[in-house]
Amino acid sequence: MRRLDRWLVVIGLFIATGCLGFLSSRHVWTSDWTRGARASLAPESVAVLSRLPGTVDVVGYLSPTGPLREQTAAVIERYSREKHDLKLSFVDPDLDPAASRQLGISGNGALLIRYKGREERVESPINERNLSNALERLARGGERIVAFVTGDGERQADGVANADLGTFMQQMERRGMRAVPLNFGQTQGVPEHTDLVVLASPAAALTPQAAGALVDYVHGGGNLLWLTEPGNADLGTGALADVLGVRVLPGVLVDGQGSTLNVKDPRIIVASDYPFHAITRAFRDTTLFPQTSALAQVSDHDWAVVPFLRSSDRSWTAFGGIDNDKPSTIAFHPETGELKGPLDFxxxxxxxxxxxxxxxxxxxxxxxxxxxxNTYVGNGGNRALGERIFNWLLGDDVLVDLPARGAPDRVITVSQDGLNALTFGFLVALPVLLIACGGFIAWRRRRR
Structure with missing residues (x-):
């Protein structure tokens, strides 16, 4: 009878184990016991996911070699726990480099998040902060109106010529921005509900009406992106420069640092190290800037002016003509007023x-x-930097303010008195105690 009872207990244990295994394959229960729930999403990120009904596709353009895919999957797994229709897939960017360049994927890889026909890209580092901000931009929906000034030879937002911005703006339109033309010859000012005005390298002098409308727009609190060029300082933009408190320095910025990257034309500024700013935070891609003007800040102004692009100490402003056949022969001539770098641009x-x-x-x-x-946007990190610039101007640089949730025991704070006590205890008191114990044990053994 007792044997039968034992066999029944064993059979019951096997059945219970099988039932638990079956239930675990159908139902998942996860518990985060870390301090501050550091292994789970922050409540702010969960709130963003709740505003995204429907499927969210995350495509990782990451090389299968190295730890990036595994690290990315671990981060995305936290989001999948809260949103089961968030799907992750990987693409090897080396198998289709042309498509990767078209999407603006840099050498470090990136994530593309697609939701209801819109998309956002997340560059390295791929962490909860960057992912939640990208998801928040998708959740906000709606179009951001970006007005491009036209009528004075500016770069066209929808143009296909080499100097136009059509390729870049097509990418930005998939992210919820809508580029519209703004001709001050046909309108009295900047229309309402315009989120950003772009003045992109006018080739002719601005009309007094256009210059006045831009100044009024800035005085009224509007956001502005001004792309200028060498030789464009006298094209009716002096009043706009006065309002912004900056000056466009004469000459063409040249830099010999590009020769280390096999860039033979010193007029192409190669930037890989950036001053600290929200735009360039954790940005490590190399960018190329052909035909650049140096800028200077005017003191005693109500703007907070922060440089985020700067040339190397091997750069200077060249005033004389440059031989296109032998651009590397250009030299620095301080006697003519040329300025030595580093210079902000x-x-x-x-x-x-x-x-x-x-x-x-x-x-x-x-x-x-x-x-x-269109010619240079696919080089290095040019496209990624442009996206950061537009996001900052539109206030989309930090949308989800995530609190720091580091492990509380990673840093031990000890006062100087405590440190002295620890030092005395381990270096003096403990050795003396061990020697005394050893001596006492030896004395006891001798007495026996």
């Missing part, structure tokens, strides 16, 4: 908005517009 400006409807006004001026043109 990209400024980010912000201040309290004069408009009661906005809290902050932002503007950017860059001494080159070619880096976003």
């Amino acid at each position: 990209g400024f980010a400006l912000n201040r309290l908005s004069p408009s009661p409807d906005k809290s902050e006004q932002r503007a950017i001026i860059i001494g080159d517009g070619d880096f976003l043109s």
